[in-house]
Amino acid sequence: MLAFAAKRLAQSIVVVFIMSALVFVGVYAIGNPVDILINPQADQAEIAAATRALGLDQPLWRQYWNFISGAFAGDLGKSFAANIPAVRLIFERMPATLELALAAMVIAVLLGIPLGLWAGLKPDTVSGRAIMAGSILGFSLPTFWVGLMLIMVFSVWLGWLPPTGRGATVMVLGLPVSFLTWDGLAHLFMPALNLALFKLSLLIRLTRAGTREALAQDYVRFARAKGLSMERVVRVHVLKNIMIPIVTVTGLEFGSVIAFAIVTETIFAWPGMGKLLIDSINVLDRPVIVAYLLIIVLIFVLINLLVDLAYTALDPRVRLAGRST
Amino acid sequence: MNRLLALPLLAFSLAVPAADLSIALGGDVTSMDPHFHNLTPNNNIGAHVFETLVAKDAGGRFKPALAESWRAVDDTTWEFKLRKGVRFHDGSIFTAADVVYSLDRVPTVPNSPSPFTTYTKQVTDKIVVDPWTLRLKSAAPYPQMPIDIGTVLIVSSKAAAGATTDDFNTGKATVGTGPYKFVRWQKGDRIELARNDAYWGPQAPWDRVTFRIITSDPTRVASLLAGEVRAIENVPTTDLARLSRDKDLAVYRTVSVRLMYLHLDTARDKTPFVTDKAGKPLDRNPLKDLRVRRAMSKAINRPALVERVMEGAAVATGQLMPEGFFGFTPALKPEPYDPEGARKLLAEAGYPDGFGLTLHAPNNRYVNDEQIAQAIAQLLARIGIQTRVDAMPASVYFSRGTKLEFSFMLVGWGADTMEASSPLKALLATFSKDKGMGTANRGRYSNPKLDAVLDQALATVNDPKREKLLQQATEIGVGDLGIIPLYHQHNLWAARRGIVYEARADERTFAHEFKPR
Numbered sequence: 001m002l003a004f005a006a007k008r009l010a011q012s013i014v015v016v017f018i019m020s021a022l023v024f025v026g027v028y029a030i031g032n033p034v035d036i037l038i039n040p041q042a043d044q045a046e047i048a049a050a051t052r053a054l055g056l057d058q059p060l061w062r063q064y065w066n067f068i069s070g071a072f073a074g075d076l077g078k079s080f081a082a083n084i085p086a087v088r089l090i091f092e093r094m095p096a097t098l099e100l101a102l103a104a105m106v107i108a109v110l111l112g113i114p115l116g117l118w119a120g121l122k123p124d125t126v127s128g129r130a131i132m133a134g135s136i137l138g139f140s141l142p143t144f145w146v147g148l149m150l151i152m153v154f155s156v157w158l159g160w161l162p163p164t165g166r167g168a169t170v171m172v173l174g175l176p177v178s179f180l181t182w183d184g185l186a187h188l189f190m191p192a193l194n195l196a197l198f199k200l201s202l203l204i205r206l207t208r209a210g211t212r213e214a215l216a217q218d219y220v221r222f223a224r225a226k227g228l229s230m231e232r233v234v235r236v237h238v239l240k241n242i243m244i245p246i247v248t249v250t251g252l253e254f255g256s257v258i259a260f261a262i263v264t265e266t267i268f269a270w271p272g273m274g275k276l277l278i279d280s281i282n283v284l285d286r287p288v289i290v291a292y293l294l295i296i297v298l299i300f301v302l303i304n305l306l307v308d309l310a311y312t313a314l315d316p317r318v319r320l321a322g323r324s325t
Numbered sequence: 326m327n328r329l330l331a332l333p334l335l336a337f338s339l340a341v342p343a344a345d346l347s348i349a350l351g352g353d354v355t356s357m358d359p360h361f362h363n364l365t366p367n368n369n370i371g372a373h374v375f376e377t378l379v380a381k382d383a384g385g386r387f388k389p390a391l392a393e394s395w396r397a398v399d400d401t402t403w404e405f406k407l408r409k410g411v412r413f414h415d416g417s418i419f420t421a422a423d424v425v426y427s428l429d430r431v432p433t434v435p436n437s438p439s440p441f442t443t444y445t446k447q448v449t450d451k452i453v454v455d456p457w458t459l460r461l462k463s464a465a466p467y468p469q470m471p472i473d474i475g476t477v478l479i480v481s482s483k484a485a486a487g488a489t490t491d492d493f494n495t496g497k498a499t500v501g502t503g504p505y506k507f508v509r510w511q512k513g514d515r516i517e518l519a520r521n522d523a524y525w526g527p528q529a530p531w532d533r534v535t536f537r538i539i540t541s542d543p544t545r546v547a548s549l550l551a552g553e554v555r556a557i558e559n560v561p562t563t564d565l566a567r568l569s570r571d572k573d574l575a576v577y578r579t580v581s582v583r584l585m586y587l588h589l590d591t592a593r594d595k596t597p598f599v600t601d602k603a604g605k606p607l608d609r610n611p612l613k614d615l616r617v618r619r620a621m622s623k624a625i626n627r628p629a630l631v632e633r634v635m636e637g638a639a640v641a642t643g644q645l646m647p648e649g650f651f652g653f654t655p656a657l658k659p660e661p662y663d664p665e666g667a668r669k670l671l672a673e674a675g676y677p678d679g680f681g682l683t684l685h686a687p688n689n690r691y692v693n694d695e696q697i698a699q700a701i702a703q704l705l706a707r708i709g710i711q712t713r714v715d716a717m718p719a720s721v722y723f724s725r726g727t728k729l730e731f732s733f734m735l736v737g738w739g740a741d742t743m744e745a746s747s748p749l750k751a752l753l754a755t756f757s758k759d760k761g762m763g764t765a766n767r768g769r770y771s772n773p774k775l776d777a778v779l780d781q782a783l784a785t786v787n788d789p790k791r792e793k794l795l796q797q798a799t800e801i802g803v804g805d806l807g808i809i810p811l812y813h814q815h816n817l818w819a820a821r822r823g824i825v826y827e828a829r830a831d832e833r834t835f836a837h838e839f840k841p842r
Contacts, residue, residue, distance in 0.1 A: 031724020037438035039363035040751065041741055043761030046442055053436050081355045081362065082512075083436045083490045092512060148543055155551035163551045164544055165514065165537060269539040269548075271514035279353055279513070279540075282689070284720050 005305060012301040016294055020071075023290050024064050032056060033080050033284035054080050067290070076294070077287035079280070086291035090273050094295075095175045096166055097265070097272035101257040103179065103192035108199035109250060116207025117234065123212065131204060138201030147194045147267035154190060162187050164269035191268040195261055199253050206249055210242030217241075243314050251307035259296045346531040346824075346836055349539040349548050351559035357510055358493035359478035359501075360431050363439040369833050370516055370536065371478050374414075375501035378405055378424065379475030383838070385582060385650060385743040385830040387471065391419065391479055391502065397786050400466040405474075407457040411525045413481045414500045414507075420456040426482035428474075434490065444473035466784040468791055472742045504529040504837045513538060518836065529837035536836070549574065549819055556820035558834040562636040562692060568819050577818045579828035580640050580647045583739040584748060585691060587684075587701070587809040589618060590732045592769035598683035598732035602711055611676055612732065618806035620670035624708045625701060626662040631812055634696050638815040644803050645740070645748040647813040650830075652745025652795035657803055659810075667708045679709025685726070686735040688716040692814055698735050726767050734767060737814075739832070745795040749779050753802035770807030 027033070034051045042050070051057050055066065070077060076086050119131040155163035167187035169176035178184025214220055215238065223233045262274035269275075273292065280288035352366040359371040380390035392405040411419040428451060431441045447470070450462040461470060480488075481500045488498035499507035504526065505518035516536040520529050537554055539545040542561040546568070548554045560568060560576060569576050589612045590596040596610045611617045627641035640647060644657040671679060682705070686698035695716040702712035712733075717725075726734055740747040755771040756763035762776075763769075775798050782794035803810060818826050818834065825840045 030721050032727075033720075034438060035724045035727050036720050037362070037364075039439045039443065040738070040765055041747065042363075042439060042443050043764050044758040045761060046440060046446075047764075049442070050438055050440060053440075054438060078436065079355075080436075080438050083356065083358075083361060084494070089512070148547070151544065151547045151551070155553070156547055159551065163547050163553050164539055165553075266541050267544055269514075269537065269541065269544055271511065271538075275513055275540075282718065282720055 004308075008301055008305055012297055016297050019293055019297060020067070020290050021064065023286065023293060024060065024067070027284050027286045027289065028060050030284060033286065036283050037080060067287075076291040079288050080285045081280070081283050081288075086287040087295075089276060089288060090292055090295060093271060093273035093276050095177065096270060097258060097261055097274060099177055099179060100188070100191055100195060100261055100264070100270060100272060101254065103188055104195035104199065104257055104261075105250065105254050107192055107196035108203055108253075111196075112200045112203025113207050113246065116204040117211055117239070119204065120208040120211025120215070121234065123208075132208070135201035135204040138197045138204075141197075143194060143198065143263045144267055146197060147191070147264060150190045150194055151267070161190055163190075166271055191264050191270050194268070195257060195264045199250075199257065202249065202253065203246065206246055207242065210245060211238055214238045214241050240314070244311060247310050247314065248307055251303050251310070255296075255300045255303045258299055344532040345534070346556070346839060347535040347537060347554045348834060348836060348839070349537045349545045349554040349557040350834060351540060351542070351545060351557075353513060353538050353540060354510070354516065356490055356494060357496070357499050357507065358434065358490040359480060360427070360434045360441050361437055361490045361493075363441050363443070365832060368476075368478075369835075372503065372833065373505040373518055373534070373836060374499055374503045374507050375478035375480060376503050377475045377478055378407070379471050381475075381743065381829075381831055383579070383827040383829045387475065387743075390475075391424075392471075395471050397468075398460065400784075400786055401464065402460055402462050403467070403470045403474075404454075405459045405461070405471075407459060408525065409457055411502050412523055413484065413502055414521060414523075415481065415484055417481060417483050419479070419481075419502050421453045421459040422456070423479055423482045424459055425451045425453060426485070427477060427479045430480065430485070431477060441477055444476045447473070466786055468783070468786040468788075469742060469744075469746065472744070476741070505534060508533075530840055531836060534836040546819075549821070552821065555824055556818060556826065556834075556839055558818050558832075559692075560817035560819045562638045562817075565636050565638060565817065573822050574819055575822055575825070577820070577826045577828040578638065578815045579830055581739070581814045581816045581832060582647065582650060582741075582743060582830050583691075583737050583814045583832070584642065584645055585639075585697070585735070585737045585811045585814065586752070587621075587811065588734050588736055588752070588766075588768040589621075589806075589809070590729075590768050591618070591807065592771065596732040597730065598685075600681035602678065602681055604681060607680060610732075611674065611680055614674045615806060616670045616674040617676065618809065620667040620674070620708060621705060621710065622660045622806060622809045623663040623667040623670070624704050624710070625660070625809070625811065626704055627659050627812060628662070629704075630697060630700055634693055634700050635812070635814070638692070638817060639812040640815070641812045642810050644810055645799050646745050647830075650740075650743060650745075651792055652749075652799060654745075654796040654799045654803075657800065664708055671708060671710075676709075679711065681711045681713070682733055683713045683715055683731075684733050684735060685722065685731040686714060686716045687719040687722040690719040690722070691735075691737045694735060694737075697811075701735070729767065729769070731767070736765070736767070738765065741831070743831070745799055746779070746783060749775075749795065749798050749802065750783075753798075753807045754779055768807065770802070770805065772801060772805055772807070775801040775805075775807075 038047055038050050079086050079089055115131050119128045122128040151163045154161045167178045167184035168181045169178045170180050220237050223237050262278050265272045265274040277292050354366045354370050356362050356367055359375050376390050378392035379387050382388050391408055393408050394406045396404055398404050428445050431445045447463045447467050448461050449464050452460040484500035485498045492498040496507050504521055504524045506521050508517040508519050510516050518534040520532050545557045546564045549557045568574050591613055594610055599607050631639045631641050641659040643659040644654050646653045684698050684702055686694050688695040698714045702714045705712040738748050751765040754762040755776050756766045756769055778794055778798045782791050785791040816832050823842045825842055
């Protein structure tokens with residue numbers, strides 16, 4: 001188990017290295033951040049001074065070297081635009097994004113699996129077909145459009161929910177969370193639903209397909225023939241066997257929800273780290289971009305590890321440390 | 326919190342108490358340090374907490390603020406009489422020492438991506454005559470000193486002593502003389518301010534002000550419609566008609582000092598993005614020919630751009646400043662739309678069939694920038710100049726433009742100083758690193774006659790004389806079509822009914838200038 005985790009970590013360090021080098025070269029190729037950060041009224045001497053102040057006058061390899069040596073000392077650099085350590089900027093915004101992502105995944109799982117199961121068990125009923133039709137809409141409607149429609153309907157026309165921002169927060173274990181207040185929940189609901197929609201549709205389709213397949217298996221027929229109730233067959237024989245792909249997808253999707261909640265965060269003015277990334281890309285704020293991607297890589301590694309651990313719990317045949325394949 | 330818990334979810338109250346104001350801003354703030362990053366959203370928030378010696382009214386005219394009056398003692402010395410009885414938020418008294426401290430702090434702020442030295446570097450000496458009289462000297466005549474110094478926000482020499490940018494972000498050093506006190510900054514989300522009851526000027530109308538950062542245009546509008554905020558800035562032009570019709574809302578607008586213009590490569594003999602109609606590079610650069618530039622200017626239907634693409638939120642122009650601003654030249658009218666005349670001029674210049682051209686434009690910087698570029702390309706195509714549009718994010722666009730990779734570009738210029746010297750210096754003066762001129766002259770237009778008149782203007786302290794010289798320089802530069810002026814944008818705000826805003830030419834959104842009716 002420990003060796004397995006260590007191997008994963010070693011792999012992720014290689015990924016982080018390659019990624020940071022790519023971002024350095026990429027931002028360098030796009031242009032000089034000072035060209036966009038500096039006030040247009042500044043003259044040539046001031047542009048040169050600002051470029052020097054940010055260390056951008058150095059050759060690229062030296063800038064990268066400075067970054068790497070700083071990173072090993074635990075310093076990923078300061079934001080060009082804010083002069084605040086990039087990691088601090090990201091961590092300040094991270095609780096909001098994690099909360100949003102978690103809420104979205106809870107909605108997706110709590111609705112997606114039961115609905116998918118229903119559609120799988122009763123594929124030819126009106127309700128089963130309606131669920132599938134709904135999931136196609138969830139797949140194909142663009143997030144930003146659905147977000148704007150939600151705001152239009154629930155905030156502007158009905159006036160039920162606040163359109164933007166994060167509500168009142170309370171501190172839990174040192175982290176600000178908003179789902180424990182009414183105000184917070186009211187603000188959380190629409191963006192979480194918006195973010196969940198795609199994952200929800202994915203889970204519905206995945207669960208339905210798995211269910212349909214499992215129902216045709218011999219062990220299910222045998223269990224039925226043995227006289228077990230349908231409810232027990234579904235719970236013990238079907239659900240448990242279709243969980244492995246569902247857990248994998250849920251885990252991976254959770255990572256992508258955290259990393260790419262950008263559109264939802266922008267539409268709902270949710271003060272998360274996705275919005276920070278977009279703003280940073282717009283002004284070529286390289287330290288923030290690199291630190292952000294680095295943190296995302298680590299989150300993905302962690303989630304994958306947890307997914308693997310969940311496998312062993314769900315399926316005793318799966319062993320870690322790579323022997324199982 | 327208890328109040329909120331008591332409310333059922335669906336009946337969640339969106340109304341705000343009458344004495345509070347929430348405003349949605351379109352651009353994010355990067356720092357509370359007023360000397361760290363010369364960026365409009367930062368300066369906008371800073372001007373609530375801190376003040377300048379000289380301020381601007383809504384129309385862009387200069388008015389006394391922390392300085393009651395100012396005068397040129399001689400060609401290289403300005404004297405500022407400071408306002409007496411002004412207190413900082415911590416109770417300490419404002420004196421000339423605070424001004425000197427602030428001016429000295431500007432060049433020392435570490436890691437500044439856009440320093441305020443632009444406005445302080447010409448000051449060679451600061452003489453405190455008495456606590457309320459300050460003399461600033463410069464090496465050369467410096468008529469714009471009050472304007473430049475009027476851009477620097479004054480911090481407290483006590484509260485900000487040795488303060489870092491972080492100290493301003495947390496509020497420790499965010500102690501000014503302004504109408505509002507700093508309460509809280511939640512990055513990327515909101516800034517909260519509370520009224521300064523001891524303010525020396527008229528009391529601000531709102532007890533508490535919350536600035537929300539909502540960068541997505543449709544969301545900002547939806548927040549106003551839903552009543553979550555009571556005012557917004559940067560109203561998208563697509564929503565203008567709808568908001569104007571809404572009886573619960575009011576739209577406020579005025580013409581901006583931001584000029585949208587086309588810059589052309591008038592310097593190089595061969596320019597990268599001019600081709601013949603088959604796409605082969607041309608041996609000579611037609612943009613160097615004034616007749617070609619004139620033809621292009623005539624081909625652009627400015628009233629149509631303003632009405633169709635900008636939904637009326639702009640004013641067509643044939644010069645640098647909008648009417649009523651320093652350096653406006655009454656003789657220069659917007660070029661009338663004349664495709665026939667344009668074709669004739671092209672033929673005269675030896676291009677009866679036109680040529681091929683690429684117009685580069687940003688797609689996330691100015692109001693409707695990409696659409697404007699598309700419309701211009703179509704208009705040019707009508708006189709035979711096959712124009713391709715290449716639009717890109719501002720982060721790519723400005724870097725490439727500054728490296729002179731383009732031949733023809735759509736750009737905007739905000740004359741922060743409210744006078745024609747700003748665009749003249751940056752866009753039309755000959756590019757020179759030593760003189761600090763032509764910084765944004767990406768077409769490398771150069772005319773020694775203009776440079777001479779401009780130099781003279783920049784050294785003339787007498788205002789009427791200076792304005793004459795600036796008008797003369799404008800006539801030379803625009804006469805040569807060193808740039809092709811298009812229009813001045815409108816600055817737009819919208820608010821719930823009952824809240825009135827005097828729209829400002831300088832794009833600032835000041836909470837204390839929103840008034841309940």
